[in-house]
Amino acid sequence: MSLRETDLIKIKRLFLFFSFNLVVSCQYISIEPAAVDPSLKVENGYGDCSFLEYPTYIINKDYVIYQDCSTHKIIDADVTSFTIKTSGREGFAFDKNGVFVKGKQVRIDTAGFTVLPDNPERDLCWKTGTKFFKNTTEVNKAVLNILQNNPGRKSKTALSNDDSNKIVIDYNFYKKDNHVYYRGKQTNFDAETFTQIDKSHLYYRDKDVVFYLDNLKGGIQKLKDVDPNSARVFNNFLTDKNYLYHENIKIIKSKEVELLAIFPGYRKGCGLDPEPGSDFYLFKNTEGFWLVKISDKISYRFLGKVFDRKWDQAFDVIDLHKKYGNTRINLPIQPAEKALKETENQIYNIAAVDVRPEYPGGIEKLYDFFKTNYIVPEYVIKNNIKKLRIYTNFVIEKDGTLSEIKVLYDPGYNSAKELLRVLKLAPHWKPATIDGKPVRCLYSTRFNIN
Numbered sequence: 263m264s265l266r267e268t269d270l271i272k273i274k275r276l277f278l279f280f281s282f283n284l285v286v287s288c289q290y291i292s293i294e295p296a297a298v299d300p301s302l303k304v305e306n307g308y309g310d311c312s313f314l315e316y317p318t319y320i321i322n323k324d325y326v327i328y329q330d331c332s333t334h335k336i337i338d339a340d341v342t343s344f345t346i347k348t349s350g351r352e353g354f355a356f357d358k359n360g361v362f363v364k365g366k367q368v369r370i371d372t373a374g375f376t377v378l379p380d381n382p383e384r385d386l387c388w389k390t391g392t393k394f395f396k397n398t399t400e401v402n403k404a405v406l407n408i409l410q411n412n413p414g415r416k417s418k419t420a421l422s423n424d425d426s427n428k429i430v431i432d433y434n435f436y437k438k439d440n441h442v443y444y445r446g447k448q449t450n451f452d453a454e455t456f457t458q459i460d461k462s463h464l465y466y467r468d469k470d471v472v473f474y475l476d477n478l479k480g481g482i483q484k485l486k487d488v489d490p491n492s493a494r495v496f497n498n499f500l501t502d503k504n505y506l507y508h509e510n511i512k513i514i515k516s517k518e519v520e521l522l523a524i525f526p527g528y529r530k531g532c533g534l535d536p537e538p539g540s541d542f543y544l545f546k547n548t549e550g551f552w553l554v555k556i557s558d559k560i561s562y563r564f565l566g567k568v569f570d571r572k573w574d575q576a577f578d579v580i581d582l583h584k585k586y587g588n589t590r591i592n593l594p595i596q597p598a599e600k601a602l603k604e605t606e607n608q609i610y611n612i613a614a615v616d617v618r619p620e621y622p623g624g625i626e627k628l629y630d631f632f633k634t635n636y637i638v639p640e641y642v643i644k645n646n647i648k649k650l651r652i653y654t655n656f657v658i659e660k661d662g663t664l665s666e667i668k669v670l671y672d673p674g675y676n677s678a679k680e681l682l683r684v685l686k687l688a689p690h691w692k693p694a695t696i697d698g699k700p701v702r703c704l705y706s707t708r709f710n711i712n
Contacts, residue, residue, distance in 0.1 A: 290486040296513045302553050302563035304525045304542045304576035304611075312579050312612065314524050314541070317353035317364050319346050320497055322520045328365030334523060335581045337365050347377075353386050361390065366398045431458055434475060435466070442468075444482065460495035467493055472500070474509055485510055497521045506545070511560045513552075520546045523580045527555065528670070529653070529708070537671060544577070575611035609657055609702045615694040619658040619703050622689050632709055635684045639675045642711065650711040652681050660700040662690030670706070681709055 311331035320327040326339040330353075340357040347354040354377065355362040360369040363386050370390055378387040378394075385396045394403045429437040435456075436443050442451040455469040464475045472488040475481060485500075485507070492503035500507040501516040527540030540557035550567040553574065554560070569586035571577045612618055621628040642650065653670040667685055672678035694703035 290484045291510050293485060293487050293507070293510055293512050296508075296511050296554070297559060297561040299555070299561040299563050302555055302561055304553070304574050305527060311526055312576070314526055318524060319344075319355050319362070319365075320521050320524070321346075323518075327522070328362070329523065330364065333365065334579060335365060337362065338367070354388070361388070363388075363395075363398050368395065368398050431456070432461070434464070449482075459493060459500075465493070465495055465500055472502075474500070476509065483510065506547075508556055508560055513554055513560065513562055514545060515547055515549060517548045518546075522546055522551075522582060523577075525576050527557065542576075544580070575614040578611075578614040607702070609704050610694065610696070612694070612703055612705060615696050615701060615703055616698075617695040619662075619694040619705060620692045622692070625707070628688065628707075629709070631688055632681075632684055635687060636709075636711070637680055638711060639677060639680065641675045642677070647675070648712060650675075650677055652678050652709045652711070653706070654678075654681065654685075654709070655704060655706040656685065658691045658693055658703050658705055660693050660702060662693050664688070664691070673711075677711060 313329040313331060313334055315331050317328070317330045320329065321341065321344060324341060326337050326341060326344055328335055328337045339355075339362065340359060343356075343358040345356050347356070353364045356372055356375075357367075360367055361372055361375065362368075370393070372390055375390045376388060378389060388395050394401055427438060431437065434444060435458075437453050437456065440453045442449045442453050442456045452468040452470065455467075457467060459465040459467055459472070466473055466475075467490040470490065471484050472490050472493045473482055473484040476483050488500070488507065489502040489504065492501075494501055496506070496516075496519065499513075499521075500509075501519065504516060505512045506514050506516045506519055522544040525542040525544075527542055528537055529539060538558035540555055543554040543556065545552040545554060546569075549564075551565040551569055551573075552562055553565055554562045565573045569582065641647075650673045652672065654668060655670060656667040657665045659665055664685055667682055669678040669681070693700040695701060
């Protein structure tokens with residue numbers, strides 16, 4: 263073999279190497295079914311929150327739900343023009359008539375809408391045009407204690423002169439010279455039909471395929487058997503004409519699907535916490551009602567065709583009686599003596615009581631009591647271990663005492679043992695009540711060790 267032939271072979275190999283690295287190769291990922299769990303219930307929860315701990319808008323076909331830690335209601339919004347602000351402070355949304363602030367509407371021209379820096383009380387502060395607001399109340403600018411303007415950040419999508427023909431999709435993708443590029447590398451997606459399905463999420467499609475981004479699995483994940491023509495994002499989920507999906511997991515049929523409520527599940531502690539986080543979703547479609555758990559594994563339970571709050575105590579506070587009726591939990595008919603005994607001993611979820619249990623002076627006083635009485639383990643001090651978290655739940659009895667104290671996550675170093683000692687010293691709580699009568703109530707919370 264001549265020297266020239268050897269050089270040509272080397273050049274060909276280099277060309278193939280660089281071609282492979284310049285063009286992103288994407289493989290299809292199979293659609294897998296979610297696991298069926300007939301005993302699935304809303305579990306854990308976040309402190310005293312009945313719903314997700316942050317403001318959330320749920321957009322359905324003909325109505326919008328607003329929920330936060332203790333609120334769940336259908337709001338009077340124009341669905342066709344309703345959009346959620348996806349950056350900055352949570353709690354803002356818009357329709358053609360104005361701005362929604364934590365579910366309450368301010369009818370106003372939204373031109374010039376800007377989120378302003380927090381005030382000391384962490385109200386939602388904002389302006390539009392020359393008017394300034396604290397939550398939903400118009401105020402004088404000085405009242406907000408805003409000391410300087412918020413110029414915002416410089417655009418990251420500004421293009422240099424040699425990129426004048428680049429069309430930026432988002433921070434992951436752009437189009438140039440009839441090609442689609444992912445983080446600077448050319449892909450085989452069809453440039454003419456390539457689009458982001460929803461600007462709030464990381465689902466994309468072209469005429470042939472739907473895909474999402476998962477950096478832990480290698481970036482682009484092409485979804486086999488998802489219909490690109492009917493694909494859309496629905497409240498953080500993906501749907502097509504057939505099914506509702508979470509990434510590559512097929513959950514329930516999508517025909518006339520509605521999302522009715524979102525409940526908090528387990529919240530991870532420190533970085534060493536092996537327990538996966540979770541959330542719970544209540545859906546309805548043409549087949550009936552479903553409870554779905556999103557965690558490291560996705561599972562679901564078919565609840566029934568007619569909405570019934572007895573399915574789960576967490577459902578007792580959701581505001582859907584105008585659509586689906588059944589405003590309170592009704593105990594099943596049973597012998598009077600047995601029913602009375604079971605009712606007296608029943609442990610209620612915090613979402614199911616009329617008046618929630620309360621520590622004397624409020625939850626912050628409980629944390630103050632913890633800080634005052636908790637003795638940090640010697641090993642933690644010597645090794646300068648910071649930001650340990652202990653997750654626990656306990657039953658607050660009718661007389662305000664604590665029982666059945668359980669540690670859901672123990673970071674070690676005898677931290678949880680010391681917490682149990684302190685909780686047993688705490689003053690009695692004001693118990694939860696239903697119809698004015700004290701009841702036993704399960705309470706979950708987190709303690710931070712600094």
